[in-house]
Amino acid sequence: MSATITTGEVLLEVQHVSKVYEEKKPQRGVRLPVVLDDVSLQIRAGEFIALLGPSGSGKSTLLRILAGLLNPSSGEVLFKGVPQYGPNSHLAIVFQSFALFPWFTVLQNVELGLQAQEVPRTQRLKRALSAIDLIGLDGFEDAYPKELSGGMRQRVGFARALVVEPELLFMDEPFSALDVLTAANLRKELMNLWQARKMPTKAIVMVTHNIEDAVSMADRILVLGADPGHIRAELQGLPITQRESKEEAYTQMVDLIYRIMTSPHTSVESLLPPEQQKTQTGVLQPPKPPRPYQTLPHVDIGDITGLIELVNASGGREDLYQLGRDLHLEVDDLLPMVEATDLLDLADTREGDLILTSTGQRFAEAGVLEEKQIFREQALARVTMLRHIVRDLQKDPDHTVSEEVYMDQLRERFSDDEAWSQLETIINWGRYAELFSYVEDRGVFRLEDPETSENTRS
Numbered sequence: 001m002s003a004t005i006t007t008g009e010v011l012l013e014v015q016h017v018s019k020v021y022e023e024k025k026p027q028r029g030v031r032l033p034v035v036l037d038d039v040s041l042q043i044r045a046g047e048f049i050a051l052l053g054p055s056g057s058g059k060s061t062l063l064r065i066l067a068g069l070l071n072p073s074s075g076e077v078l079f080k081g082v083p084q085y086g087p088n089s090h091l092a093i094v095f096q097s098f099a100l101f102p103w104f105t106v107l108q109n110v111e112l113g114l115q116a117q118e119v120p121r122t123q124r125l126k127r128a129l130s131a132i133d134l135i136g137l138d139g140f141e142d143a144y145p146k147e148l149s150g151g152m153r154q155r156v157g158f159a160r161a162l163v164v165e166p167e168l169l170f171m172d173e174p175f176s177a178l179d180v181l182t183a184a185n186l187r188k189e190l191m192n193l194w195q196a197r198k199m200p201t202k203a204i205v206m207v208t209h210n211i212e213d214a215v216s217m218a219d220r221i222l223v224l225g226a227d228p229g230h231i232r233a234e235l236q237g238l239p240i241t242q243r244e245s246k247e248e249a250y251t252q253m254v255d256l257i258y259r260i261m262t263s264p265h266t267s268v269e270s271l272l273p274p275e276q277q278k279t280q281t282g283v284l285q286p287p288k289p290p291r292p293y294q295t296l297p298h299v300d301i302g303d304i305t306g307l308i309e310l311v312n313a314s315g316g317r318e319d320l321y322q323l324g325r326d327l328h329l330e331v332d333d334l335l336p337m338v339e340a341t342d343l344l345d346l347a348d349t350r351e352g353d354l355i356l357t358s359t360g361q362r363f364a365e366a367g368v369l370e371e372k373q374i375f376r377e378q379a380l381a382r383v384t385m386l387r388h389i390v391r392d393l394q395k396d397p398d399h400t401v402s403e404e405v406y407m408d409q410l411r412e413r414f415s416d417d418e419a420w421s422q423l424e425t426i427i428n429w430g431r432y433a434e435l436f437s438y439v440e441d442r443g444v445f446r447l448e449d450p451e452t453s454e455n456t457r458s
């Protein structure tokens with residue numbers, strides 16, 4: 001699927017790119033997950049693109065493939081129509097973690113960007129000083145990174161990227177390690193430089209977790225979906241004059257993206273207001289069908305309880321965007337919690353709202369013991385592997401079963417890491433529901449009281 005809503009010269013593109021991370025030592029029976037599946041994207045001169053998507057949807061992988069830091073497993077990367085292999089010298093990246101050398105000064109860190117290009121010493125110095133000046137670091141040339149605040153360090157990150165005068169600037173969550181005010185300040189300055197064309201960069205691509213960053217900065221917003229990673233929706237950004245939180249169009253756009261991201265299995269088209277369906281969107285992919293097996297969101301019970309209680313306090317229905325704000329959570333952190341409440345049939349999502357079911361309402365109003373009882377009933381009814389573990393424990397003469405039995409099943413469906421995470425969530429939920437105990441050093445599940453758990457037999 002290709003970009004369709006912008007018109008400048010195509011600088012960089014990926015065509016039908018897929019990615020599977022090969023293991024150094026492949027293990028038999030372990031499934032290698034497809035991280036990106038048939039992604040095509042064009043980056044055009046003059047545009048600022050934001051890549052949004054749930055955690056694990058492959059945003060950083062896509063950015064690294066575009067930058068030539070990672071090879072796709074299939075598909076092509078083209079720079080101005082020419083196939084690319086290896087790092088692209090026409091672009092620079094700013095990372096979340098700043099990635100500065102602590103033993104070099106600000107000036108030396110910025111100059112480093114030019115050393116690889118073999119720019120003569122005097123020119124290097126001139127260009128580094130001018131990048132330092134541009135990004136507001138004047139006076140800090142001789143300081144070491146440890147003497148600088150997070151915001152100033154990230155400025156060094158920007159100066160080091162801009163000193164090479166890249167045609168494309170990539171940013172991987174550039175503001176997420178900064179406090180709110182510092183991030184807002186740097187964001188504003190960057191946008192001023194970009195909009196006033198004070199930097200030589202022709203296009204910017206930013207990976208972000210923050211919907212508001214995307215809406216306030218980007219000309220085009222790509223929302224990735226997961227399992228496997230793909231471009232789910234392409235939305236035209238707002239005109240610059242409407243990119244402020246007091247504007248109605250801004251609130252509507254943020255709300256729409258929230259709705260898209262919190263409804264991973266709903267067609268984006270059905271979430272769009274009719275007037276937007278034709279005018280403001282490009283590619284809209286039908287949702288990937290849910291996996292034919294269950295995937296548990298990794299969420300603590302306390303978070304599920306807190307979310308349900310908060311929605312109950314708002315009368316049993318609350319806007320997801322508002323919930324994210326109340327809980328100070330990015331959509332990526334809210335999404336697994338919403339999925340968990342949906343999986344346990346405690347709440348449903350509809351039109352961007354989270355609505356408690358009658359069981360969810362009972363759960364919110366219950367005391368601790370009853371809450372646990374409801375959780376146990378819901379978990380047994382809805383979580384297949386928990387039900388299987390309890391059934392196997394009841395059948396076993398010692399009421400003990402090894403975790404390996406379930407890890408073998410999980411490894412057939414998930415990567416090794418994800419299989420362990422799935423098991424960990426099953427253990428947490430099962431322990432809370434008092435369905436079994438888990439003996440960590442032996443890696444076994446045990447039925448504490450086979451008599452009382454008789455009623456859980458399925």
Ligand SMILES: Nc1ncnc2c1ncn2[C@@H]1O[C@H](COP(=O)(O)OP(=O)(O)OP(=O)(O)O)[C@@H](O)[C@H]1O
Binds near residue numbers: 035056059060
């Ligand atoms: N070097 C690697 N080797 C193996 N798997 C990897 C590697 N890097 C990333 N992955 C896996 O690829 C998937 C996508 O990761 P990626 O970091 O691209 O996603 P993302 O959308 O940027 O996630 P996040 O928002 O959490 O940073 C994840 O499941 C991750 O575990």
